[in-house]
Amino acid sequence: xxxxxxxxxxxxxxxxxxxxIPVETKLKIIDKLVDAGIQHMQIxxxxxxxxxxxxxxxxxxxxxxxKKYPTLDLFALVPxxxxxxxxxxxxxxxxxxxxxxxxxHNRANINRSREQSLEELERILHTYPQLEVCVDIAxxxxxxxxxxxxxxxxxxxxxxxxxxxxRLFNLCDTIGVAHPKQVREIIKKVLEIYPDCTFQIHIHxxxxxxxxxxxxxxxxxxxxxxxxxxxLGGCPFAPGxxxxxxxxxxVYMLEKMGYETNINFQKLLDLSKWQxxxxxxxxxxxxxxxx
Amino acid sequence: xxxxxxxxxxxxxxxxxxxxIPVETKLKIIDKLVDAGIQHMQIxxxxxxxxxxxxxxxxxxxxxxxKKYPTLDLFALVPxxxxxxxxxxxxxxxxxxxxxxxxxHNRANINRSREQSLEELERILHTYPQLEVCVDIAxxxxxxxxxxxxxxxxxxxxxxxxxxxxRLFNLCDTIGVAHPKQVREIIKKVLEIYPDCTFQIHIHxxxxxxxxxxxxxxxxxxxxxxxxxxxLGGCPFAPGxxxxxxxxxxVYMLEKMGYETNINFQKLLDLSKWQxxxxxxxxxxxxxxxx
Numbered sequence: 001x002x003x004x005x006x007x008x009x010x011x012x013x014x015x016x017x018x019x020x021i022p023v024e025t026k027l028k029i030i031d032k033l034v035d036a037g038i039q040h041m042q043i044x045x046x047x048x049x050x051x052x053x054x055x056x057x058x059x060x061x062x063x064x065x066x067k068k069y070p071t072l073d074l075f076a077l078v079p080x081x082x083x084x085x086x087x088x089x090x091x092x093x094x095x096x097x098x099x100x101x102x103x104x105h106n107r108a109n110i111n112r113s114r115e116q117s118l119e120e121l122e123r124i125l126h127t128y129p130q131l132e133v134c135v136d137i138a139x140x141x142x143x144x145x146x147x148x149x150x151x152x153x154x155x156x157x158x159x160x161x162x163x164x165x166x167r168l169f170n171l172c173d174t175i176g177v178a179h180p181k182q183v184r185e186i187i188k189k190v191l192e193i194y195p196d197c198t199f200q201i202h203i204h205x206x207x208x209x210x211x212x213x214x215x216x217x218x219x220x221x222x223x224x225x226x227x228x229x230x231x232l233g234g235c236p237f238a239p240g241x242x243x244x245x246x247x248x249x250x251v252y253m254l255e256k257m258g259y260e261t262n263i264n265f266q267k268l269l270d271l272s273k274w275q276x277x278x279x280x281x282x283x284x285x286x287x288x289x290x291x
Numbered sequence: 292x293x294x295x296x297x298x299x300x301x302x303x304x305x306x307x308x309x310x311x312i313p314v315e316t317k318l319k320i321i322d323k324l325v326d327a328g329i330q331h332m333q334i335x336x337x338x339x340x341x342x343x344x345x346x347x348x349x350x351x352x353x354x355x356x357x358k359k360y361p362t363l364d365l366f367a368l369v370p371x372x373x374x375x376x377x378x379x380x381x382x383x384x385x386x387x388x389x390x391x392x393x394x395x396h397n398r399a400n401i402n403r404s405r406e407q408s409l410e411e412l413e414r415i416l417h418t419y420p421q422l423e424v425c426v427d428i429a430x431x432x433x434x435x436x437x438x439x440x441x442x443x444x445x446x447x448x449x450x451x452x453x454x455x456x457x458r459l460f461n462l463c464d465t466i467g468v469a470h471p472k473q474v475r476e477i478i479k480k481v482l483e484i485y486p487d488c489t490f491q492i493h494i495h496x497x498x499x500x501x502x503x504x505x506x507x508x509x510x511x512x513x514x515x516x517x518x519x520x521x522x523l524g525g526c527p528f529a530p531g532x533x534x535x536x537x538x539x540x541x542v543y544m545l546e547k548m549g550y551e552t553n554i555n556f557q558k559l560l561d562l563s564k565w566q567x568x569x570x571x572x573x574x575x576x577x578x579x580x581x582x
Binding site for chain 1: 498501503506537
């Protein structure tokens with residue numbers, strides 16, 4: 001059985017590195033990821049350079065990647081219509097819009113209410129019907145401010161998005177509080193209710209449950225999972241969020257268990273080691289499981 | 292459902308710390324572990340002080356703990372008859388004898404052949420019939436020298452030990468190469484063949500699979516699991532072995548999933564943080580998942 005690994009390190013990983021990573025370095029890492037077999041990648045986000053200076057080269061990164069990897073499944077995060085416009089103008093076909101299940105995290109992360117985010121999503125869908133829009137739902141498994149919001153709130157939210165035409169969702173454990181029982185309950189339920197939709201998961205490893213939660217989701221029917229090389233990542237606007245599930249760990253486990261990822265583990269591992277030499281010293285979010 | 296957590300940090304964790312930890316510090320950590328609710332603990336090992344100088348205070352540690360915690364389930368590791376004698380003389384009731392499934396790891400770890408180890412085990416059983424003897428089977432899921440030895444080799448080995456009267460086994464993933472599929476196959480099989488035996492598991496987190504493998508074992512019927520506070524641990528004689536599953540991570544996950552551990556998570560977490568301030572700087576084996 002094939003599992004699609006969505007590498008989101010160039011977005012969720014790099015945005016948590018304090019020092020700016022030069023475009024050439026970013027491109028070199030992306031290049032090596034592709035060489036290792038990564039076929040799905042979130043390469044940047046079109047956000048305000050004031051809010052996240054690390055992503056200020058989004059346009060350049062996307063334009064180069066689109067030329068260099070015409071068959072790759074590339075996407076970028078866009079928090080609003082302005083971001084979607086910039087993504088669209090580069091020729092990108094797929095964007096991710098992020099909205100939190102939790103009102104307070106949405107305000108902290110996107111600086112607007114959920115209602116305003118939903119209206120903005122509608123504007124994106126209306127203005128750029130050519131774009132494939134995935135919705136990242138943040139804090140699905142728990143919020144740093146409001147705790148566990150419960151499956152009923154999630155289902156209401158999904159229904160709202162479904163009615164707007166969204167068929168691709170990414171369920172995010174933004175701060176790494178999910179546990180396998182909860183993951184199984186949620187995944188089984190959403191797959192049952194929305195058989196015509198695609199659900200990805202995005203699990204942070206804050207409490208060392210990245211692997212166990214990702215496997216729990218896969219064993220309930222999820223076939224698209226997000227992770228970051230070296231377990232980089234976090235959320236600049238969610239206190240306590242630490243790194244994602246590490247892509248190399250995930251690939252190692254899945255291949256050992258007989259799943260197909262079409263990724264060369266050894267190349268990925270070498271790349272992960274090399275990456276730590278590049279960005280060492282200015283990152284503090286990886287594998288902090290004690291908090 | 293209750294899961295018994297066997298804290299093995301004072302043995303498997305401390306033995307991997309380069310600098311000697313004073314008796315008072317060890318006792319303070321043990322004291323706080325007990326205060327957090329730990330009821331089962333491997334507190335030391337009776338080994339040659341030349342081989343593992345960190346454990347040279349085994350006698351003192353055990354004597355003090357036996358007096359201080361008369362109701363606690365305490366055990367110590369003994370590699371040979373001499374170790375068993377020392378343990379017996381302290382008044383300890385329970386010892387763990389370690390033998391590797393892999394011949395080459397047994398030679399590296401215990402400095403004798405498996406056959407010699409099995410003979411030594413018989414001497415221990417014959418000389419100290421009053422001692423409850425658990426056998427730690429090392430490299431069950433893979434050996435640094437020989438790779439995966441397979442389930443047939445394990446079942447032969449178990450049968451041999453069973454015929455010697457052993458009913459308590461600890462299946463060790465000494466270098467952290469197990470994966471959930473393998474864990475499930477092995478655990479289901481051994482529980483089916485030996486319903487009158489108790490099996491514990493001891494999983495290293497080398498490739499970040501400590502949690503997922505431990506949960507896989509629990510969901511196949513295992514109720515006794517080993518772990519170490521802060522994920523300390525390793526094997527001085529197994530190249531590439533890194534830390535164990537962290538007790539606090541395990542307790543957090545299991546309690547969230549509705550299992551009972553009877554351990555106070557917050558106390559354990561505070562203790563783990565405090566422990567890092569005590570032993571910081573002279574330990575390098577924790578959570579090295581890249582190799």
